[in-house]
Amino acid sequence: MKGRRLYLDGVSVVFDGFRALNNLALIVEPGELRAVIGPNGAGKTTMMDVITGKTRPTEGVVSFGDADLTRLDEAAIANLGIGRKFQKPTVFDALTVFENLELALKAPRGPLPCLRWALTGEAKSRIGATLREIGLEERAQDPAAILSHGQRQWLEIGMLLMQDPDLLLVDEPVAGMTDAETEHTARLLAGIAGRRSVVVVEHDLDFVRALNCRVTVLAEGSLLSEGSIDHVQKDERVIEVYLGR
Numbered sequence: 001m002k003g004r005r006l007y008l009d010g011v012s013v014v015f016d017g018f019r020a021l022n023n024l025a026l027i028v029e030p031g032e033l034r035a036v037i038g039p040n041g042a043g044k045t046t047m048m049d050v051i052t053g054k055t056r057p058t059e060g061v062v063s064f065g066d067a068d069l070t071r072l073d074e075a076a077i078a079n080l081g082i083g084r085k086f087q088k089p090t091v092f093d094a095l096t097v098f099e100n101l102e103l104a105l106k107a108p109r110g111p112l113p114c115l116r117w118a119l120t121g122e123a124k125s126r127i128g129a130t131l132r133e134i135g136l137e138e139r140a141q142d143p144a145a146i147l148s149h150g151q152r153q154w155l156e157i158g159m160l161l162m163q164d165p166d167l168l169l170v171d172e173p174v175a176g177m178t179d180a181e182t183e184h185t186a187r188l189l190a191g192i193a194g195r196r197s198v199v200v201v202e203h204d205l206d207f208v209r210a211l212n213c214r215v216t217v218l219a220e221g222s223l224l225s226e227g228s229i230d231h232v233q234k235d236e237r238v239i240e241v242y243l244g245r
């Protein structure tokens with residue numbers, strides 16, 4: 001199987017004396033789908049920032065396969081095959097769905113200049129496969145501007161897939177989506193996992209349940225609980241700090 005293990009241990013991030021992450025441990029196996037939940041300020045975004053090299057840990061181990069991520073910059077980490085989808089879509093409205101995917105295929109993983117490039121048969125078939133995977137085959141020739149909110153999010157996931165990442169980090173993908181779009185997104189991410197590792201940060205617990213995967217609960221920068229959604233929803237500490245009584 002393609003992929004490497006993501007490994008965090010003893011990771012702390014201190015901002016002006018404040019511990020945004022505090023001795024955090026996380027292991028995501030190759031091909032695993034993992035959901036990360038926790039109250040506001042728990043450190044979920046900071047954890048993603050540490051993995052992608054946006055924030056340097058104050059201490060701890062962060063590795064992907066045998067690569068030490070604490071020694072690499074954001075571009076080098078993207079180049080290793082770690083892709084991140086932020087909450088706000090960054091698709092190009094004036095381009096069609098197909099053209100957006102084409103552009104993502106041309107773009108190097110890191111922020112390097114575009115090379116001259118021609119659309120080969122192989123590239124076309126990869127774009128076609130991604131269109132099927134994200135469920136936008138019928139919209140291929142539509143400008144991104146007329147897509148629904150959910151479809152735009154799927155297009156952006158598709159754009160990341162064109163870069164062939166081994167690990168996909170996804171930040172609150174279903175915020176603002178309809179129930180049907182949320183279900184589609186759960187199926188899409190579950191389908192992507194297996195071939196790639198996927199880490200999803202999300203507050204919507206119905207969506208997390210639909211992902212049917214191991215769940216990590218963060219609180220105050222540390223691991224609070226981990227296991228199935230049923231396990232963490234019954235955990236007294238999780239109920240106390242996150243779910244409420």
Ligand SMILES: Nc1ncnc2c1ncn2[C@@H]1O[C@H](COP(=O)(O)OP(=O)(O)OP(=O)(O)O)[C@@H](O)[C@H]1O
Nearest residue numbers: 015018019020038039040041042043044045046047
């Ligand atoms: N650059 C920074 N400087 C100072 N404090 C920061 C910085 N970035 C994050 N923090 C603080 O670290 C804590 C963790 O923030 P983080 O955004 O990682 O939490 P989160 O779990 O993603 O929350 P949310 O669910 O609200 O997105 C917060 O208290 C935040 O204010």
